[in-house]
Amino acid sequence: MGLGVRAGGSTVYGKRYNRAMRHGLGMSVVFGLACAVICPAPGWAQLAESEIEDPGFCRASPPWVGRHVFGGVTVGGLKFDGHLHLSPRDQREIVSSIERQSYFGAPDNVAAGILEQVKRAWMDHGYFKVQVNGDPRILANNPLGMRIALAVHVDEGQQYRLRRITFNGNRAIHNAQTLRNLFPLQDGDLFKLADVAQGLDNLRKAYHSLGFINFTSIPNTEIDEESGTILLAVDMDEGTQFVVSDIRIEGMDEPASENVLKDLALKPGEPYNEGLAELFRLTEGSLLPPGALPDSRIRMTLNETAGTVAIAFDFRPCAVE
Numbered sequence: 001m002g003l004g005v006r007a008g009g010s011t012v013y014g015k016r017y018n019r020a021m022r023h024g025l026g027m028s029v030v031f032g033l034a035c036a037v038i039c040p041a042p043g044w045a046q047l048a049e050s051e052i053e054d055p056g057f058c059r060a061s062p063p064w065v066g067r068h069v070f071g072g073v074t075v076g077g078l079k080f081d082g083h084l085h086l087s088p089r090d091q092r093e094i095v096s097s098i099e100r101q102s103y104f105g106a107p108d109n110v111a112a113g114i115l116e117q118v119k120r121a122w123m124d125h126g127y128f129k130v131q132v133n134g135d136p137r138i139l140a141n142n143p144l145g146m147r148i149a150l151a152v153h154v155d156e157g158q159q160y161r162l163r164r165i166t167f168n169g170n171r172a173i174h175n176a177q178t179l180r181n182l183f184p185l186q187d188g189d190l191f192k193l194a195d196v197a198q199g200l201d202n203l204r205k206a207y208h209s210l211g212f213i214n215f216t217s218i219p220n221t222e223i224d225e226e227s228g229t230i231l232l233a234v235d236m237d238e239g240t241q242f243v244v245s246d247i248r249i250e251g252m253d254e255p256a257s258e259n260v261l262k263d264l265a266l267k268p269g270e271p272y273n274e275g276l277a278e279l280f281r282l283t284e285g286s287l288l289p290p291g292a293l294p295d296s297r298i299r300m301t302l303n304e305t306a307g308t309v310a311i312a313f314d315f316r317p318c319a320v321e
Contacts, residue, residue, distance in 0.1 A: 072102030073110045076139050077149035080118075085156060086125055094121045107148055111136040118152055126190035128223075128230065129157035160191040163229035165199075169236040172210055179234075182206060191230045200234075207238060211271030213302065213309060214239035242272045245308035251315035260313075272309050280313070 078095045098117060103110040115132050122130040134152040141147075164187050167179050183199030185192060200217055207215035215238055222231040246268060249257035266276040277298060299312040 072104055073107065073146045073148060074102055075099045075114065075150060076147045078114070079149075079151050080154050081151065082154040082156065084154060085159070086122065086127075090125065094118060097121075102145070107136045107138060107146065110148065111150055114150060115152065118154070120193055122154065122156060123193035126159040126161065126192065127156045128160045128191055128193075128221075131155040131157070158225065158228055160223065160228050160230045162187055162189050162191050163224065163227070163231045165232045165234065167234050167236065169238065172212065172238055172241070173206065179203065179206075191232075196232065203234070203236075205274065208272075208274035211241040211243065211273065212238050213242050213272055213274075213300070240304065240307045242302065242307055242309040244268050244270055244272050244311060245303070245306075246310040248310075248312050249315060250312055266311075272311075277311070 075098055078098055080091055080095075084091070094117075098114055103113065105113075111134065115134060119130055119132045122132070132152055132154050134150050136148045136150050139147040139149055162185055165180055165183060167176055170176070170179060173179055182202035183195065185195040185199070189195070196219065200219060203217055204215060215236070217234050217236045220233045220235060222233065224230070244266060247261060247264065247266065249260055252260065264276070264280045266273055266280070281298065299314055301310045301312075303309070
């Protein structure tokens with residue numbers, strides 16, 4: 001049985017595309033990574049739209065979840081029922097984390113998202129096969145926002161622990177214990193969704209630091225109902241190791257560009273290292289236009305045949321709407 005997420009994927013125009021997202025885990029990851037920034041910022045208002053090409057990191061959809069704001073949907077009553085073993089304290093923490101947020105969209109869509117959060121929370125306590133359902137009830141609806149209540153029926157199922165983790169397809173990192181150390185959960189621990197996701201992300205980062213930009217991993221599970229344990233088998237496709245062919249800065253003149261590139265440890269002719277690119281992003285973040293999405297300023301062009309990648313750091317301002 002697959003966990004339903006693939007860690008990694010091709011990195012193109014600064015976005016990572018995870019594949020094989022199914023069976024609920026994929027949806028949970030989407031909600032956990034959701035973010036948005038509104039642009040353009042006031043500092044660029046004097047620029048005419050015809051003067052610049054929109055670099056693509058300026059626009060974003062409204063956030064699905066955020067702080068309490070006017071026009072959002074808030075939850076005024078979240079209750080769980082069922083034959084529950086999860087402690088009352090843990091249940092209260094789940095309720096608190098959901099009720100202190102605002103959500104956006106139709107009540108049914110908001111409720112579906114909340115159900116995914118509840119499911120993810122139970123899975124983080126080892127209830128890998130948990131099932132949840134419920135319908136929203138509108139408590140108040142006015143121009144300032146909507147308030148709903150949600151009664152959630154939870155069918156916990158069995159609580160599982162990790163039996164062990166195995167790896168298949170690893171060649172560049174051949175030491176299985178090195179890969180195993182990337183996962184925060186130990187054999188015998190509760191099989192927690194968050195820890196599995198963290199391990200897969202650590203695995204992706206490890207391979208991206210070696211130039212394997214197209215690295216993908218698919219976690220599969222083998223469940224032993226009698227012992228209540230899960231074997232996690234991670235199938236990996238390392239892909240090609242990419243070498244940097246060119247690095248350029250957009251939005252600066254040549255002298256300024258050369259000066260900025262001096263701070264970049266990543267050099268042409270070396271394997272691509274995502275960690276070094278990230279370090280550059282953090283140290284030079286003040287150069288990014290106000291309000292722009294930091295992760296989207298790195299544009300990468302892959303040559304699959306040659307095994308090379310050309311990198312552009314985009315510092316152009318946001319276009320005026």
